[in-house]
Amino acid sequence: MDVVDASFLLSSTDLTKLPPPAHPEIAFAGRSNVGKSSLINSLVGRKKLVRTSSKPGATRGINFFRVSLRGGGVLDLVDLPGYGYAQRSKAERLSWGPLIEGFLETRVGLRGVVLIVDARRGIEDDDLELIEYLEAHELPVFLVATKIDKLPAHQRKLAAEAVKRAAGRRVFAYSAETGEGRDVLSRALLKAANISE
Numbered sequence: 001m002d003v004v005d006a007s008f009l010l011s012s013t014d015l016t017k018l019p020p021p022a023h024p025e026i027a028f029a030g031r032s033n034v035g036k037s038s039l040i041n042s043l044v045g046r047k048k049l050v051r052t053s054s055k056p057g058a059t060r061g062i063n064f065f066r067v068s069l070r071g072g073g074v075l076d077l078v079d080l081p082g083y084g085y086a087q088r089s090k091a092e093r094l095s096w097g098p099l100i101e102g103f104l105e106t107r108v109g110l111r112g113v114v115l116i117v118d119a120r121r122g123i124e125d126d127d128l129e130l131i132e133y134l135e136a137h138e139l140p141v142f143l144v145a146t147k148i149d150k151l152p153a154h155q156r157k158l159a160a161e162a163v164k165r166a167a168g169r170r171v172f173a174y175s176a177e178t179g180e181g182r183d184v185l186s187r188a189l190l191k192a193a194n195i196s197e
């Protein structure tokens with residue numbers, strides 16, 4: 001992704017306050033602490049665009065980032081709050097479903113969802129549920145196995161293959177730490193957004 005400019009637009013838990021759909025959007029979803037925000041920073045090549053944390057629950061609302069690309073294209077990247085984090089308040093956990101589902105069902109500019117899993121943990125039930133939901137809503141899914149750098153080199157391919165088998169779909173191996181997988185995923189996302197490089 002040849003980024004000219006990247007900036008934070010807004011964060012909200014209110015679907016009516018999100019930006020009007022001016023540009024193609026790509027959303028990033030996954031379990032809490034899996035590395036969603038780090039992946040956005042890595043894709044965009046800006047270390048501190050999105051706040052990351054070693055503690056789960058860092059990303060709360062729906063966060064919009066706007067990226068201008070060298071060819072003139074503009075893409076909105078949407079960081080979604082993670083699921084599966086037990087320490088959140090009950091009210092927050094209960095509000096997650098309607099908020100995310102409302103987002104996924106109403107954004108007319110949404111071109112795909114990057115679903116991120118930890119390469120070491122693989123696919124879990126809530127990830128599979130989200131994949132089924134996205135398929136049912138005919139939203140393109142980009143399944144990413146991230147933190148691949150945390151595995152010894154000889155286990156990386158096996159781990160990615162295990163995720164692929166469990167999900168029955170293509171998987172992108174990724175590391176926000178080393179940048180592995182960045183170009184392949186970038187290309188797939190730009191294609192989905194109909195932006196030529």
Ligand SMILES: Nc1nc2c(ncn2[C@@H]2O[C@H](COP(=O)(O)OP(=O)(O)OP(=O)(O)O)[C@@H](O)[C@H]2O)c(=O)[nH]1
Nearest residue numbers: 032033034035036037038052053057058059082176
């Ligand atoms: N080694 C390594 N660490 C990573 C990678 N991606 C993320 N991390 C680390 O994992 C932790 C969580 O990363 P975040 O990007 O904040 O995760 P998140 O999914 O946005 O978390 P929430 O917003 O809390 O749901 C941070 O300490 C990151 O530095 C990776 O590819 N490799």
Ligand SMILES: [Mg+2]
Nearest residue numbers: 036037058059
């Ligand atoms: Mg985050």
